[in-house]
Amino acid sequence: MQQINTKPLSGFLQLSPSDQLEFDRIRQVILEEHLKAGFSPVDVPLIYRNEVLLAKAGGETEKQIYELKRGDHNLALRFDLTVPLAAYIAENQSELSFPFKVSQINKVYRGERSQFARLREFYQCDADVVGRETLSVSYDAEVINLVNSIYKRLGFGEFTIRISNRKLLTGFLNSVGLGEKLSDVMAAVDRAEKISSDEFKGLLSAIGLDQSQLQRISDFISIEGSNDEIIGTLEGLGVEDSSYKEGLVELKEVLSILRQMGSESNIKIDLMIVRGLDYYTGTVFETILVDHKEVGSIASGGRYDNLVSKYSNEKFPGVGASIGLSRLFVVLKEKGIVSSKRKSPTDILIIPFSADQLEYCYGLAQKIRQSGKNVDILSEDMSFKRKMKYADKSGIENLIVVGENEIQTGELKQKNMFTGEESIFSL
């Protein structure tokens, strides 16, 4: 027989039942924290007209998009959850209350060259607040606070949320007469951490900056100290540009709210953070694990002011936080930070010694299930030895073997397969 290759395509995760359990647990924690903070779940379609998906996309995205063959329609798969959200808001603006807080935990598709932990199908966990015409900067603090709550609860180790505001660098560049080089400088700053200081300066001179200009930018993005010290330094620079001043006010307010929320300890101002994407306009942030910086950002996002602009004449400013869960899971598992402790969601496995005890076992299972436990019965007709082998391999924590004796005495023995502990109970 010709064998068909059933291996998942490269870049497509297929988790084992054990990993799936741990993955689902993490996903559930994220969802619960979204809900606790007042975000409403939205489940968007997978397939859109190309023109909807590509309205905002750059050349790189266009190359990565999965297009469908389907008559003469130009259809494709979503590559993020932000574009579908924008279409959703444009379509439903009259029914929604703004500010509208949205939770989206869903898969997205990017046909890029796949490499370790670079996936083509992956979960994004997005929380966005979208306003109509205006959106208070307090919501910037809210999404950052949400990231803080999520990682405090997940317990993957010490983490830092590094925040900045794009208006600061924009204004600073304006003030030194480099306003027209903004997007090139932003791109260089975005790479600054991944390259050496000399390489960084090389990038800036390639853009056309002279020695003194590139030194000033280097100095600016390297401002250090406590959050209050950095704010003090920024205030003392005497930059009069209006964008700069606005950015500083916003950054101070975000920080002050995070202090009021009791989550400032994990927050650190860092002027190197600009985020690659063009659509961010104010607050930007990234999150790193202090002991595993090499993992890269485990949650990032920021403020965007013109998201729905391609679909609507009204203005819908927004701010969001996104976690790339699938990549995070793979990387943290590889490092042993995430481990799949349970092999099965089943709490108790009931094994009838022989087929004669099956009927009793069905009733027993139904009763234990009613108490909220997950219960399985091994009703397949196999030797007792094979049944015990199954119990072992299944990884189910508790085992109840039911034989004639148990039914007669009504005394059942539950054995914890992890600890070896046994306990007797009766119904």
Place this chain on the structure above:
Amino acid sequence: MQQINTKPLSGFLQLSPSDQLEFDRIRQVILEEHLKAGFSPVDVPLIYRNEVLLAKAGGETEKQIYELKRGDHNLALRFDLTVPLAAYIAENQSELSFPFKVSQINKVYRGERSQFARLREFYQCDADVVGRETLSVSYDAEVINLVNSIYKRLGFGEFTIRISNRKLLTGFLNSVGLGEKLSDVMAAVDRAEKISSDEFKGLLSAIGLDQSQLQRISDFISIEGSNDEIIGTLEGLGVEDSSYKEGLVELKEVLSILRQMGSESNIKIDLMIVRGLDYYTGTVFETILVDHKEVGSIASGGRYDNLVSKYSNEKFPGVGASIGLSRLFVVLKEKGIVSSKRKSPTDILIIPFSADQLEYCYGLAQKIRQSGKNVDILSEDMSFKRKMKYADKSGIENLIVVGENEIQTGELKQKNMFTGEESIFSL
């Protein structure tokens, strides 16, 4: 500005936040019942090589499949969860313990002509048990019992799970010398309920059956009575065909186990049930709402003996139950059987009277969240009148307005927006 059409494609549901909450609640109930019965969640990829998806598919499926344009690979989207499961089993057989019980709650894609409640993107909720070489018929009873638990808990009204066994009709046809017309007769029986008795007989004569043959088949599938009476009638027919006898033994055993599980009251033997799909080989069932038969089957499935055969030389018999959740939701909502009671997952909305109370509100929200409640703060700077309008439109059940007075006295007033009830509390 040229407006882009952001309407979802036809056949793609985009639920409102309120409907989404109810949808998610139902989905969660189904998942919990799967887990309670010992099924493990598996989350399969969306995209496969065409040859994997089409290994088992007939002509109709091939026309409905969404294919991708992607270099010279032939890729497509899953159109059900059974084929991906078969690939998964073939791929991971050495790591899994059999019988393997799988829960899959995921979207599938079929590019068929869309009409009301006929969707191109929809959730399937599948529970399957897969054995290696053998699989006891007791698992047929288990998946039927699972459907019973799910619908008892969901409370959509009185329902009946109609069960049969394909071997009975197969054997009966053999015994009257019509074995080679099996698949045509099955197809006719599958339609019998939707057409008149004359049309049904017309179908059978078109296949080439004479008057006496078609009468015998009509009589056979119309056998009525209690479950025990039908079994008695089937035993009394004196059919000696081995397939028939096997089917009868299996049906009796399934029924006996369902009785032991205490779920027989919703089960009804019905020989008209054959299920359209060719791969069912034994037990088959459908579920109907007694007061809304026109909805059609709300959960169906059966036994298949050769699912993984295209990918593996080993035999992996299985039995499954599937709920087409998206269509079910749309239809039951239209009938008022499902209603979206809550507009928001948020339990409490905190509104600061003015910006002066914001800081206090952040602390308050954090404290209430710690007690497990979902809490939102309206921190947007707007008039108090607009804030109250937001509170109204948001549909959040409880409201706490915080003014100067509340902060000074420490006495907070929580108002239930649905009942008008007010209660005073302090932190």
